[in-house]
Amino acid sequence: MSKKIVIIGNGISGVTCARYVRKYSDYEITIISYETKYFFSRTALMYVFMGHMKFEHTQPYEPWFWEKNRINLIQGKVTTIKSNEKNVMLEDGKSIPFDKLVLATGSKPNKFGWKGQDLKGVQGLYSYQDLQLLEENTKGGIERAVIVGGGLIGIELAEMLLSRGYKVTFLVRENLFWGNVLPKEESELIMRHILVHHVDLQLETELKEIVGDEDGKVKSIITSKGDEIRCQLVGLTAGVSPNIEFLKGSEIPLNRGVLINEYLETQVEDVFAIGDCAEFVQHPSSDRRNIEQVWYTGKIMGKTLAHNICKKPQVYNPGNWFNSAKFFDIEYQTYGWIFPKPKENEKHFYWEHSNGEIAVRFCYDKNDFTFIGINTFGIRMRHQAFDKWLNEKRDVKYVLENLASANFDPEFYKLHEPKIIEKFNIENNTQLKLKKKSWKILFNSK
Amino acid sequence: MENFIQFQINSMKLLNQISVFIFLIGFLLFTSVIFLGKYEVTEKNVSEFLLENDIKNDTIQNGFISVISKTGLKDKIYFNQFKFIGDLQFSITQHNQLISEKLIEKDGIVSEEIDQLYIAIQKEGKINYSKEILSQIFTEKKQKLLEEQTSWMFSSEKQYPDLAAFQKDFETKINEINGNIGVAYRLKNDAYALLNMTQSFNEGTVTKNKGLWLFLTFGLITIGAFIYHLTNIKLLGPKGIKNNGIFQNALTNRGWLAYLVFGYLVGFYIVLYFFPYYLNNLVTLVSPISESLSGNPASHWFLYGLMYCFAMTLMAIRMFVKYRNNNYQILRTSVVLFFQIAFAFLIPEILVRFNMPYYDFKNAWPLDYDFFFDWNINNLMSSGKVGIFMLVWGIVLTIIIVPIMVYFFGKRWYCSWVCGCGGLAETLGDPYRQHSDKSLKAWKIERWLIHGVLVFAIIMTGATLYTFFSGATSLFGIETYTLQKSYGFLIGAVFSGVIGTGFYPVMGNRVWCRFGCPLAAYMGLVQRFKSKFRITTNGGQCISCGNCSTYCEQGIDVRAYAQKGEDIVRSSCVGCGICSAVCPRGVLKLENSNAPKKIDDNPLIFENNMFKINPSSE
């Protein structure tokens, strides 16, 4: 009889893990999740609200996929884990035995104990249920919404609400939008764009209190500056934290998340954790944070874990950092590391188009010019190229000269690379020349 | 400042709403033109009609006039064209019947003669049919006719065991001979003839004020659409992908409005293909335009061509506004619009003006399925050097240019940059692209259907060429003509027209291109197995959101490849580039390149220098 693997959570990490376990082995696979029966793409929730897609479209696999790949799906909530007896208990009293258990339970929105945070019309945006709640909370239309917390989910929520013609006030605690990630110029570029979309952006402003009416519905909020803003919806998007409430009291050691080692194992045998809910005791890659709540790492962890369970265990190695986002109409991509302020050995080079909506920033070692990272706004760049150049530790001049080969914009787009190089040459007194686009650059090894 | 912006937006909104109103009025008037005829058949306009159509024959004229006097059609004024056309058809049938009967009496083989013949040919229990016997019974003229038609039945050629067997053959022939006698005096009753007649007998307001009505229909529609799209530049907000509300709108989410459009389109195509005479008023309306181009009055195909160009132009403006952030879309839309207006519409008309064959230089076989039909080949071959050039060009286009271009650029060079069907799909159909079915099942059906049509087209054309060169009318027992007719009806009219366009609002804008077009099937094979074209996915950047798959008009589950980091190499991809445009993470790029295609798991996200994944698919 084949062994049983139980995965809690059907998000990207749990599902990726299941898919590869099926590919590598004959395990009996069960995924338990309470949010929805079928896996959907959380990152696409906004497009459902905006009417770009129906909810079905966010599901990457058709329903037959699961049966065909012998992956059992249970929609239900796990309340307790009995790691000694090797089974998990569901809310409805059922118990499910396992040989291996994977925790992939994701995150939940942060709530900081604001006064009025449980009023009707106050909500976060994380789950399918949140999406439904948002529909309910905006039923019949609202006039104004206030969004608290200037991260990626906050700006997505702003875009969602604007698309339906509601006015949006956006409270950001810092003096820059997403200032803990973006350098000042990029943050300003995005803030200009936010204003173009008629968002009432309030910097250095925090939520103090949410005021309700006699029906327990939100009526207004009061900011740290003492202003009262009338609104019918409050979106709480001040970050997320691991969704591990139900694990408290189990034998599995927790900190902010489920603690794991470099093989993605918890300290309890045969129990593993991946994705948003996992926290490394110490991340095997020194440049990484111990909790990384992004889609891509969930995916890489899922696959790595499947490998580790079915084959010879390997240390988790996510490779070079990359990420992307979209701020209204401006796309953002990043490869390698680039911090708001250059570190001591680093230097930044920044170019911005005169229209103020396109920009790139390079980070490199100021002594030997080794390329360290890039931010791009309004230009698409080829992941493969930068991954290769980072691995090869190319210097920034090489990267700049070959930038045309890395460009990933659609055909017939204007190439900004000559302008970028021109500026670099002026600032650094160099004579770099843009090379023609070449496929060989992308495929030859150093 | 704030107030000023608000004021600006509000006035734009108002203008936007007014433009919708203008458009709808124009559209309503356009539709009502169909019903605005006033029809009357008089002695005068019958003789005029016959004259115009080069029918100089008193028998016909007098016969028809006496028939319509009897049927009551004569001098009666009709405002209801359905009733009119019904009565007209009835009168024509009557005329044809009467005239045949009369002429057979005079020139045909009549039953007394036949009876005499039957007695004469029976001798000693044998059938003896010969030239002599004919001369005993028939006049010289009829003798000749019968000899021509039945000499193979002479006893010197064929032995009949008994009279019944002889009668069977003979009577079939007699029917044929008699049938042919009336032909010259009959009035045609087919769709073209009826359209022609209804136009001649129409004296409605539209025929008298064409300028005014052109303005009230095409004019208002154009003005409305134009203002609508231009105001949207402001109203849709900063440039970028604006798909807001598509799945919340009755027009674009298969709501009642979509079904209304569906009904209208399907109805229009059915009338256009099978009952064009009901569009006589519209055809008359656009006739001046046709005359100015080709020198000939408009046919319903000219009307269709003109409407096609209008629809594409107005919806192309919508594309320019909607995708004004995307040069690929702007260029592609401009080029496909150019090819429609210049190559499919203007050049053929102008060729006709200079007495050259009507020819669309970009229309390649097998999409242009009647290219090798004998009438076309004969027509081209008899049109001097130009005709020969067209014939050679058509062949070169299909067997050399098409595959070479597909090799370098993918089939997109044709399907979304040149082709008229593709052009309409990409403009008029763009609001419906999200309805293509992405399921695996639909993909299976697609492959069977489209390759089935390709095989059908090849067999049909093969038979046609065989007939052309050998003179035989059938191949393997199947009549070539039957093959051509059924292809024309099933594929040419029903599939590519009624379903292909009529079903936009419910099945998406590329139903024909995806499931039916034999040229697409042919190019698809080249694209799949031998082409530099692919859609590259950007490493590990995909977040599986599904925008690309949702907006793929060809029903390709783009995300299935993108999330695995695989290139998209699919025979059905027409390279419209919308997946790349709507992707919020910059994952997709249409490329022609020599680089190897990535069609297994992308090492970037999965291999991470750690383990290699076996490329067998999941």
Ligand SMILES: Cc1cc2nc3c(=O)[nH]c(=O)nc-3n(C[C@H](O)[C@H](O)[C@H](O)COP(=O)(O)OP(=O)(O)OC[C@H]3O[C@@H](n4cnc5c(N)ncnc54)[C@H](O)[C@@H]3O)c2cc1C
């Ligand atoms: C609106 C939004 C936009 C985002 N956009 C991006 C983006 O653009 N790029 C990016 O990199 N990241 C983005 N993220 C973050 C990304 O979605 C997450 O990092 C990722 O989904 C985490 O995946 P996961 O599999 O770890 O967990 P989740 O997707 O959260 O899945 C966890 C699942 O576990 C289930 N579960 C939890 N507890 C239990 C229990 N006790 N019993 C049963 N089931 C349980 C839940 O039902 C849930 O479905 C976004 C997040 C949100 C909310």
Ligand code: SF4
């Ligand atoms: S649109 Fe882009 S991010 Fe979304 S699924 Fe397609 S390729 Fe992936």
